[in-house]
Amino acid sequence: MPPASVLNILQRLQQAGHEALLAGGCVRDHLMGRQPKDYDVATSAKPDEVQRLFRGARAVGEHFGVIVVPAPAQNQEGGQDWIEVATFRCDGPYLDGRHPQEVSFSDAKHDAQRRDFTVNGLFWDPLRDEIIDHVEGRADLHQGLLRAIGEASQRFAEDKLRLLRALRFATTLGFRIEQKTWQALVAHAAEISCVSAERIRDELCRLLTHPNRLRGFDLLCESGLMQAVLPEIMALRGVEQPPQWHPEGDVFVHTRLMLGALQPEAHLPLILAVLLHDIAKPATFSRDEDGRIRFHGHDKLGAQMAAEILRRLRFDNETITQVCAMVEAHMIFKDVQKMRQSTLRRFMARETHAMELELHRVDCLCSNGLLDNHRFLLAKAEEFAHQPLLPAPWLNGRDLMALGHQPGPMLGALLRRLHDAQLEGLIENREQAIEWLNKQPQSD
Numbered sequence: 001m002p003p004a005s006v007l008n009i010l011q012r013l014q015q016a017g018h019e020a021l022l023a024g025g026c027v028r029d030h031l032m033g034r035q036p037k038d039y040d041v042a043t044s045a046k047p048d049e050v051q052r053l054f055r056g057a058r059a060v061g062e063h064f065g066v067i068v069v070p071a072p073a074q075n076q077e078g079g080q081d082w083i084e085v086a087t088f089r090c091d092g093p094y095l096d097g098r099h100p101q102e103v104s105f106s107d108a109k110h111d112a113q114r115r116d117f118t119v120n121g122l123f124w125d126p127l128r129d130e131i132i133d134h135v136e137g138r139a140d141l142h143q144g145l146l147r148a149i150g151e152a153s154q155r156f157a158e159d160k161l162r163l164l165r166a167l168r169f170a171t172t173l174g175f176r177i178e179q180k181t182w183q184a185l186v187a188h189a190a191e192i193s194c195v196s197a198e199r200i201r202d203e204l205c206r207l208l209t210h211p212n213r214l215r216g217f218d219l220l221c222e223s224g225l226m227q228a229v230l231p232e233i234m235a236l237r238g239v240e241q242p243p244q245w246h247p248e249g250d251v252f253v254h255t256r257l258m259l260g261a262l263q264p265e266a267h268l269p270l271i272l273a274v275l276l277h278d279i280a281k282p283a284t285f286s287r288d289e290d291g292r293i294r295f296h297g298h299d300k301l302g303a304q305m306a307a308e309i310l311r312r313l314r315f316d317n318e319t320i321t322q323v324c325a326m327v328e329a330h331m332i333f334k335d336v337q338k339m340r341q342s343t344l345r346r347f348m349a350r351e352t353h354a355m356e357l358e359l360h361r362v363d364c365l366c367s368n369g370l371l372d373n374h375r376f377l378l379a380k381a382e383e384f385a386h387q388p389l390l391p392a393p394w395l396n397g398r399d400l401m402a403l404g405h406q407p408g409p410m411l412g413a414l415l416r417r418l419h420d421a422q423l424e425g426l427i428e429n430r431e432q433a434i435e436w437l438n439k440q441p442q443s444d
């Protein structure tokens with residue numbers, strides 16, 4: 001059952017003589033036995049009537065007749081949620097490929113018809129325990145079918161965001177896409193470029209962070225939407241790799257397999273790093289005289305390309321920094337067993353290390369299968385676990401100056417070597433640090 005605060009809103013509207021129903025995603029989720037993210041109310045009451053009935057109600061999408069009504073929050077901390085109450089409406093013509101030029105208020109039947117997919121077009125009156133289905137959404141829900149309401153081609157032409165929403169719902173609900181809907185989606189795929197980068201990014205993120213992300217990835221590629229939003233991924237197709245390292249196939253096949261090998265709950269930066277870790281392989285491909293394939297510098301160029309791609313999609317700086325760090329570092333893992341302890345500790349102390357380790361694991365699993373570096377790092381993590389990876393230096397710059405060292409770049413270098421020696425396990429206390437210093441050749 002929906003929370004009491006939502007039921008109260010429905011009851012109040014109905015008692016005032018209006019029709020009031022739950023609409024859209026919450027009805028779909030309820031019928032699927034899932035916990036709805038939020039509850040949306042649709043009503044015959046006009047926006048000003050809604051505002052008169054609820055104290056503190058605010059108009060948010062006046063143009064569309066949407067009012068938000070405050071309700072006690074459902075979480076433990078208390079506070080306040082805002083429930084959207086929208087007047088039944090019909091959408092006028094769409095001119096910008098995203099929003100209707102105008103709307104007019106109407107009834108539940110027309111309101112269902114303006115919605116995107118049949119499973120999103122259902123209403124629910126929890127007070128009367130009744131589902132109202134003007135779009136045959138219930139049958140599609142039972143069959144696990146995503147179908148555009150009305151004429152699919154027209155619906156995608158009106159609002160191009162629906163193209164990506166279709167793939168996101170197919171992915172997160174695990175639904176098949178009905179044939180006509182699919183054909184229309186493929187026909188209109190290139191038009192996604194009308195939609196703002198922010199909205200594209202949000203839909204991509206919701207699709208990619210879902211455990212069913214591999215299905216979403218395949219749908220993106222097969223529909224042509226990947227070509228429109230991330231052509232760099234499609235360019236990985238057919239890029240040959242050395243078969244002894246990559247028996248699985250080309251760069252696209254490898255990247256796709258990795259996406260499928262991630263843990264269901266993988267974090268977004270890791271997922272993006274998987275997608276982009278080899279993004280510069282097409283640009284850096286070369287073949288030696290003896291026929292050996294190389295991708296010289298694909299990690300560095302890859303980090304640059306990843307930054308450009310993620311900036312284009314308006315990702316936040318923190319995500320971009322993390323993804324680029326992972327892309328740039330992904331080849332270092334082959335050297336970890338040869339590293340000095342100080343270098344290794346610094347490598348392992350980086351903020352992205354846990355995600356990188358996972359990137360490396362799936363990189364190996366989906367190519368040569370050799371996990372020795374991964375195992376080595378896990379063992380090292382255990383070995384180092386009893387103290388911080390980077391313990392504070394025994395002496396700082398001020399200490400060194402008090403000991404007679406001159407300020408300047410030499411001092412910085414000396415401090416770094418001193419800390420290295422500490423990280424190597426050669427210095428265990430302040431006295432040993434001073435001893436170590438006294439043994440260094442005097443440079444000034």
Ligand code: ATP
Nearest residue numbers: 023024025026037040114115116120121159161162
């Ligand atoms: P979720 O909240 O889980 O993402 P949802 O179905 O609730 O899924 P919302 O974006 O919250 O999606 O939208 C609520 C409802 O509004 C949808 O179920 C659908 O009926 C309608 N809707 C949303 N966006 C569109 C759109 N672009 N075109 C047509 N109808 C839409």
Ligand code: MG
Nearest residue numbers: 025026037038
């Ligand atoms: Mg919703």
